[in-house]
Amino acid sequence: MIAYVLRRIASLVVVMALVAMAVFLLLRLAPGDPTAIIAGDNATPVQIASVRARLGLDDPLPQQFYRWATALLSGDLGVSIFSNTPVAELIGQRIEPTLSLAFATLLFAVPVAVLLGILAAWSAGGVADRLAMAISVAGFSLPGFVVGYFLVYVFAIRLKWLPVQGYTPISQDVASWASHLILPALTLGLAFIALIARMTRTALLDVLAEDYIRTANAKGVSTLSLLLKHALRNAGVPIVTILGIGAAMLIGGVVVTETVFNIPGIGRLVVDAILKRDYPIIQGVILVASGVYVVINLLVDLSYTLIDPRIRS
């Protein structure tokens, strides 16, 4: 087990290195750079060239990459070209809203989705199953911003129960922090419920057809115990997989929801940076996000061993 974990950590380093190279190259090869934006409308060609030289953008690509990579190895993600703020500081400022939104979404979506999936599988073909799957289809089909605007209209503007937008740090006011997360979590959660409920239903249906389930039923095991203790645990691997993918996506930043609800998270940070070609921010955020994906994948793989003892061996 330890050897397995160490191998996975080693692969994390390789993956991060490949991501770093890919992101660096893609940015440099894409049209446009920040020079013209920085130099401004009144800049002469000499001034534009001077800005490009000062930013090191006219150096050969391997040299630029070496400079960035060596700084990275010492933990320096660089400084925003436009705001002069360290990238690590910007990510640090934005990570709390993103993590809060991810936490709130999963807190809401996972129990609802799993229950919905269980219900659908247990009553397969019945009314409850069709209702659950209809909700699932709606969750997939409705664009996030439509759901968001609708929730804002009903709960913020008409009922005035919740705020329209914004984010309050948890350290400032817990109640305000929570109230600002409800609507965005509901918006994002709908899509996750759709995904997780379907996966739960499918995985459970496979398990419920197994002989040991029929045996447990014949032995008089209660429905609840049958579903939760016998069936769900055996269906856990694909469900945990999709949960891991979903969590990684949330932490990577969900731009549309962050934009609709004005949550200053990682997603908006990187989109803003892309539009103005702020290379250090783009590189830093993508690197951090890819690291998060890899770590979460590792945790998901390790969780399999907890769910299914056969995998442990």
Next chain:
Amino acid sequence: MGTTRRGFLQAGVATILGKPAMVAAQSSQPSRTRTLRAVMQGDLRSFDPIWTSASITSYHGAMIYDTLFGVNEDMKPQPQMVGKYGVSDDKLTWTFELRDGLRFSDGTDVTAADCVASMRRWAVRDGFGQHMFARVTDTAVKDAKTFTVVLREPYPLILDAFGKAGGPLLYIMRKKEAETDPMQQITAYVGSGPFVFNMQETKQGASYVYDRNQNYKPRSEPASAMAGGKMAKLDRIIWDNVADDQTAVAALQNGEIDFFELPPIDLVDQLEADKNIRVEVLNSTGQTIWARLNSLYPPFDNVKARQALLYLINQQDVLRAAIGNEKYYRTCGSYFGCGVPMENDENTQWFKEAPNKAKAKQLFQEAGYDGRPVIILQPTNFAVFNTAMQLLAQWLREIGVNAQLASSDWGSVISRRAVKEPPEKGGWHVFPAAILSEAASNLMGFVGHAATGANAWFGWPNNERHEQLRDKWAKSEPEGRLAIAKEIQKNAWDFVPHVYMGQYTRPSAWRANVRGVLHMRELMIPFWNIEKT
């Protein structure tokens, strides 16, 4: 003695009653009634208003810095930080003395040395400053409050330059910040203006906080645009970066924000119907949509091809598609824009005839157009430009021109428009811009007016007569400028450095309890003078 139920309850009540006092003592945030939350036109990405000409950074500059002169609502420069000033009889030496009691937000005095250093840094980056400083032989500090500007020839526009309200403005910084290389950003923001930038409370990308500057000494006159008394009547101004317009509208209606600089035109009706919200145009002359032409390569290296576009463009159609609400747009044939002092109708026969596709087609043929692709840069993330360029491309195709749209984001357009290579090698033929009508009416205020060929703004038009007339305009007294402007326009619509696609304004919206919002014919929102009832 043990705790009794009554004692326990009494302790609990005391705790509850005592709590608000403790909270008040801990709170350093101004109350909601003393705070204004605003959603501005974009995110504040840079805090150096000299390093970048971005409008939002100019607004930021106006919050924390003051200027030597400021334009009033008639766009006339008035002394602001300057108390007394004068010019020598030969009009070559200007002397400026600062008002008493001017201090930076850190409590230090504003001195003449700060002003001279700020002026020099600004002049490197600003087109107006560059033009002026080409005629400056010396700037000297005479004493703590007095400095001079010595010229090699009279320059009547000096006060207009000092008081310009389009970015970069001549903001007065401390000498140590002002001595920063103009191509690099300053890192400290100690200002001379009515507000202090609260870096501690600011969260980049989310919210930017300004607190009233206790050390600021406003003038005694009433506020008028960038002139007069800049009284900060609120304790705190917060700029919230709300990227989604619909969300900002909802937040305004819900009272979560107090001011929205540029609500989308299609949602203005909704805001106008809300009795808790006021909707007004603050900049009555607005902006003009330019289609800038590349004069280096065919077909637009030929004047007839450029003239063809004057007859091709239907401004009414562009504005109807791009803006929609006719309350907020007008067509205009003046080179200087409409509703501005230099507006005139010299050489505007094309405007009266347009659209005239037959004439446009004929002119293109006379230009010897050979069917090559005409590359039009189309920024898809700017709705007005996106629409205008699509219409232009379609009209060109209708007269037989092989128009091709190069779709991208605005950042790519900015990068590509600087490329001087042939269009088929990464260059371009046409790109859009929106120029403030006040800037367009000032031949020195906007770099796009120069026709100096390779040294001109993107498009690189070259016309000696235009430059001679510009120079003449710059040297003339105010009362003589309109006559020169007519000559300039007559010549400009002959050699056609760019074409106009319509003039438009955008209203701002704010809560009805917000008072004192200043009107200004520039892209600037002054937050002094504003209060909440």
